[in-house]
Amino acid sequence: MDSTASTAFITFLLLLPRLCASAGDKIELGEQLLPGKPITSDGGAFVLGFFSSSNSTPARQYIGIWYNIPERTVVWVANREAPAIVTNQSSSSSSSVPTLALTNDSNLVLSDADGRVLWTTNITTTVAAATTTSRPVAELLNTGNLVIQWNGTTLWESFDHLTDTFIPNMKVRLNYRTRQGRRIVSWKDSGDPSPGSFSYGIDPDTSLQLLMWNGSKPYWRTTVWKGYLTTAEYLTAPGNIMYLNVVDTEEEIYMTFRVSDGASPMRYVITNSGKFQFLSWNRNSSEWTTVYSWPTNECSKYGYCGPYGYCDFTAQPAATCKCLAGFEPTSGEEWNRGSFSRGCRRKEALPCGGGDSLALPLMKVPDKWVLKTNLTFDECAAECARNCSCEAYAHAKLSSSSAMGDISRCLVWVGELLDTQMMGQTPWGRAGETLYLRVPAGFTSRKARTHVVKIVLPALASSFLFTCILFVCFCKFRGAVVFSFPCLGLDVLLINHQRRNDLNFNFTDNRRKESQKRLVTGSVYTSSEFVDENPTQDLEFPSIRFGDIAAATDNFSKSFLIGRGGFGKVYKVTLENGQEVAIKRLSKDSNQGIEEFKNEAILIAKLQHRNLVRLLGCCTEGSEKLLIYEYLANGGLDAILFDGARKSQLDWSTRFGIIKGVARGLLYLHQDSRLTVIHRDLKASNILLDAEMRPKIADFGMAKIFGENQQKANTKRVVGTYGYIAPEYSTEGIFSVKSDVYSFGVLLLEIVSGVRISSTDVMEFPSLIVYAWSLWKEGKVKNLVDSSIVESCSLDEVLLCIHVGLLCVEDNPNSRPLMSSVVSILEHGNTAFLAMPNQPAYFTQTCEMDKMTDDNSRNTMTVTILQGR
C-alpha cells in the first residue's frame, strides 16, 4: 500500500460512524494508559490518550481528551504545565515511555519514562483506598468528562479542572463565599498547551458578568446579566440547538451550556491570540465553523474608548468611539487621531442635586457599578439622584428572584463610566439594556418623553369595542372579535384593578355625562361563602339589584352596549369613582338554573389571580342573570395581535410578558388554586389585556373542576374552539390539564407569529403548527417570528417560546409539559425540562357550528374534526 492509499484508508476509517470505537472507556485499578493506545468513550464522542505537541523537539507528550472527529481537537489537557519529554519516539517498550495509571489510592498518576510523577489527580480523601469489595475506576464519559469513581461516588472529574475549552455540561463557576472562580485559560500558542496570557471567567467582583483577562488586566467584558438566565441559540445546521444557562445558587453562580441531542460538536474556546470563540463542527465539510468570536472588533475591547466614551456598534460603516451625551473628547486632537484612551469630559458641570436623566437604550452598561438590591425603578432613580457623585443608573427586574432573594437589580455608577457600548441589534440578538445617564436639568426637554400610548389606547380600545360582531362560525371568520361565549362567558375587559371595597356603585354614563343614575348595592353575600384559603383577605361580593343596573344602563340601552354574542350582551358602565366595569347580561333562556349560576359565580369569584379576569359582583332576579367584571381597557388579545395596524403595539417584551402571564394564570387554574380547573377554551380572544397590556384569562364558562384525584374526564359534548382543541379531546372527548396545555401551545405560536391558528393556508402549509414545526426542523424558526417584532425581539426568548409551543402541541398528551414546567422554563430559564419536540400530526379539520341568528338562543357548538395524516 503506498502512502496516499493508506492516508485515504485512514481517513475513511475516521469518517466511519462510531461503530469502530476501541474497546475500553475505562482505566481499571492497576491498568496503564500508554502512548498510541488511547481509549474512547462509550458512545464514541471523545478520546483520551497521549498526544504530542506539534512542533517541539524533543517531543513533549501530554495526556488529553479530544473529539473523535477527523481533525484532532483537544478539549482538555491534564499536564499542561508538565509535559513528558520523549527523547526517543521510536521506542515502544513500556518501560521507557510515559504512562498514566490508576493507583490503589484512587489517583490517576502520570509518570514519565523514568518513573517520575509529572501529574496526579491528587485526591487526598482517606476513604479512597481500594478494598477487596470496591475498587476505584477511571472512566471517560461520552460527555468528554474523565471521572474517577469509587464505591458509587465521584472522587474527581476533569470537568472541575478547566483548560482552554468549554464544552457542554462543563461549568464556569464562581464561589460566592471565597470569590474563587474557575477560569478557562488559553494555550501559550497553538502547539503549546501550557497556560497563555488570556483567561475567561465570571467577574469575581460583581458575579454579574463574564470577563476576559489578558494577564491580570480586563480585556473584554460581556453584558451584565439581567436575571433571564437562559438563552437558546439555534445554529445553522438543522437540529443544532444550544442552551446557555447561568445558574445562581446560594453558594455559587455558574455558567453552563447544553446542546440538543444529536447536535454536532460545539465548543467555546479561548485562543492564544485573545479571542473567545464559539465553534460548531460541520459534519459535511469536516471542519470547525466559527459561529461567534469576541471581541468583535477593536472598539469593543475593554475600556478602548476611555472614560465616558462608548463604542457605538451601530455606527456606519464601522463601530467607532463616541462620547456619551453631554460629553466631549478630553483631547480633541488625540481623539481625531484615533487615540481614544483619554476618553471624554463633561461639557457642562453637573450641579449637585437636581438634573435629569437621559435614557440610552440598547447599551452594554459600564463596568464598576455599585449594586443595590431590591429597589423599584423609582427607588433606583432616587438612589442616584440623591448622591451628588452618581453618574448613571440602570434598573432591571429579575425574571426570577436570585438565590439571595433579590427581585430587582439596580446598578448605580459613582465614578467614571468605563467600557460602555451601544449594542443596537446584534447578530446574536442580545441588545443590551437602558442606561440612565445623569445630565443637567433641561438637557432632555428637547427630547421630551411622552407616554402617548397611555392616552391613545383607551380611545382605540373603545372604538374597537363598538366594532365587535356577532358570533359566527369560526371557519368562515377572519379578523373579527368574538365577545361572548357559552354559559357564563366572561369575555370582558378591565381597567384599574382595584380592591373590591373601592367599588362604588355610583354609575355614570361615560358618553352622556348629564344622565347620572344611582345604583344601590343590594344584599351582599357573606364573606365566608367566598373565602378560600385566605380568610384574612376579605372578599365582599356585592350582589346588585337588577333594577339598579337596568336604571344605570337606561334599561340596557344600546349606547352602553359594548359586545354581544350567543350568551348575552355586555355593557360597559363607568362608576362614579371613574372605575369602569363590564356587565354581562346572560340570555334569559340559558338553560342554567339560578343555583348553578350562583355556584359558578362563587367559584369564579374564588379564583383570584392577577392573570385571571376578576368577577366583581353578580345579580340574579327572576330569570335575569347578570355578572359584573373588571373592565379591561385593551380588550381581547386577538383584536390587537391579528390586526395589521395595531399589532405593532405588542412589541416583543409585551408579548413575552403576555405569554408568561397566561402561563402563570393557567398554572394557577391547574394546580395552585386548591381546585383543578380546566379552562377548556383558552384562545386569543379569551385573553384580555389591561391598560398596561397585562394579560388576564377570561371566560370560564366552559371550565370544569376536577376533584383532587381526578386526572381526566370524558365528555360527549366537545366544546372549544377550532384550532385550539387538543386531538384527544376532539376525537375521543377526553380532556385534562394537558388539553389546556395544547391550547396554550397554539396560543403561544400565534403570539410569536402573529398568525391565527384558523388561517387555513400559512405559507402553503396546512396549518400554523405544521408550518412552525417544519421551520423548526429546518432550523429556520426565525422566519416564524412576526415581521412587526423581528426588530424588537430577543431571538433567544422567541426561540425558547417556539420550542415550548411545539412541545405543548404534541399529539400525545403525555409528551406535553405541565404548566409548572412551562412556567419554570419561561420564567426561570430552567431548560432541564426541555425535550425535543416530535412532529405534530396533521389534522384536516372541519367545523360545523350552529349559525347564530338570534343572539339570545342557546348556542351549542359542535366541532367535528376528522383526523388524517
Ligand SMILES: *[C@@H]1O[C@H](CO)[C@@H](O)[C@H](O)[C@H]1NC(C)=O
Ligand atoms: C532509540 O531507540 C532505538 C531503538 O529502540 C535505539 O537503537 C537507540 O539507541 C535509542 N536512542 C536513544 C538516544 O535512546
Ligand SMILES: *[C@@H]1O[C@H](CO)[C@@H](O)[C@H](O)[C@H]1NC(C)=O
Ligand atoms: C498500594 O500500592 C502501594 C504501592 O504500589 C503499595 O505499597 C500498597 O501496599 C498498596 N496498598 C494496598 C491497600 O493495596
Ligand SMILES: *[C@@H]1O[C@H](CO)[C@@H](O)[C@H](O)[C@H]1NC(C)=O
Ligand atoms: C496535592 O495537594 C497538596 C495539598 O492540597 C498540594 O500541596 C500539592 O502541591 C498537590 N500536588 C500536586 C502534584 O498537585
Ligand SMILES: *[C@@H]1O[C@H](CO)[C@@H](O)[C@H](O)[C@H]1NC(C)=O
Ligand atoms: C460504599 O458505599 C455504601 C453505600 O453508599 C456504604 O454503605 C459503604 O460503607 C461504602 N463502603 C466503604 C468502604 O466506604
Ligand SMILES: *[C@@H]1O[C@H](CO)[C@@H](O)[C@H](O)[C@H]1NC(C)=O
Ligand atoms: C496582552 O498583554 C500583554 C502584556 O501586557 C501585551 O504585550 C499584549 O499586547 C496584550 N495582548 C493583546 C492582544 O492585547
Ligand SMILES: *[C@@H]1O[C@H](CO)[C@@H](O)[C@H](O)[C@H]1NC(C)=O
Ligand atoms: C449537510 O448536508 C446535508 C445533505 O446534503 C444538508 O441537508 C445539510 O444542510 C448540510 N449541513 C450543513 C451544515 O451544511
Ligand SMILES: *[C@@H]1O[C@H](CO)[C@@H](O)[C@H](O)[C@H]1NC(C)=O
Ligand atoms: C454615593 O454613593 C457611593 C456608593 O454608594 C457612596 O460610597 C458615597 O458615600 C455616596 N455619597 C453620598 C454623598 O451619599
Ligand SMILES: *[C@@H]1O[C@H](CO)[C@@H](O)[C@H](O)[C@H]1NC(C)=O
Ligand atoms: C428582597 O426582597 C425579597 C422579597 O421581598 C426578600 O425575600 C429578600 O430577602 C430581599 N433581599 C434583600 C437582599 O434584601
Ligand SMILES: *[C@@H]1O[C@H](CO)[C@@H](O)[C@H](O)[C@H]1NC(C)=O
Ligand atoms: C353617587 O352619586 C350621587 C349623585 O351624583 C351623589 O349624590 C352621591 O354622593 C354619590 N355617592 C357616592 C358614594 O359617591
Ligand SMILES: *[C@@H]1O[C@H](CO)[C@@H](O)[C@H](O)[C@H]1NC(C)=O
Ligand atoms: C324597561 O323595559 C321594560 C321591559 O322591556 C319595561 O317594562 C320598562 O317600563 C322599561 N323601563 C324604562 C325606565 O324604560
